[in-house]
Amino acid sequence: MTCEVETLAVAAIRLKTGEFITGVTHGKALENEQRSGRLIENDEFDTPAGYGFITNTGRFVRPREAWGIAERAGQLKLEGPDAMAEELISRKYLISEGVIFNKEVTL
Numbered sequence: 140m141t142c143e144v145e146t147l148a149v150a151a152i153r154l155k156t157g158e159f160i161t162g163v164t165h166g167k168a169l170e171n172e173q174r175s176g177r178l179i180e181n182d183e184f185d186t187p188a189g190y191g192f193i194t195n196t197g198r199f200v201r202p203r204e205a206w207g208i209a210e211r212a213g214q215l216k217l218e219g220p221d222a223m224a225e226e227l228i229s230r231k232y233l234i235s236e237g238v239i240f241n242k243e244v245t246l
Contacts, residue, residue: 143195144211144212145194145195145196145198145208145211145212146194146195146208146209146212146214147192147193147194147195147200147205147208147209147212147214147238147240148192148193148194148195148240149161149162149163149192149193149240150162150163150164150165150167150168150191150192150235150238151165151168151191151192151193151199152165152168152169152184152189152190153184153185153188153189153190153191153199154179154183154184154185154189155182155183155184155185155189156183159193159199160172160179161193162235163235163240164235164236165190165234165235166235188201190202191204191205192205192208192233192235192238194208202232202233202234203231203232203233205233205238206231206232206233209233209237209238213239214238214239214240215233215237215238215239216236216237216238216239217237
């Protein structure tokens with residue numbers, strides 16, 4: 140029996156308008172917006188609550204909840220040269236650079 144597991148699909152930043160900008164990392168999301176010619180002012184960001192991830196089910200989740208989702212789905216980068224910093228690992232605070240996106244997971 141195959142059951143779809145919730146996974147992290149993309150890094151997301153929510154604006155106060157409710158719009159999301161997304162990318163492989165939070166930095167890439169901002170970079171893509173700048174490349175498109177769009178300038179987002181600091182007061183447009185829904186901070187700090189608007190920093191998180193979109194799951195494969197379309198939910199927006201904050202970094203602490205995202206950690207649990209990524210952990211269950213085997214998406215965490217905890218070892219190797221591109222692993223997250225120990226401080227973030229010990230706090231279980233997920234950053235986009237610590238996620239393996241597009242990993243197929245089944246139960």
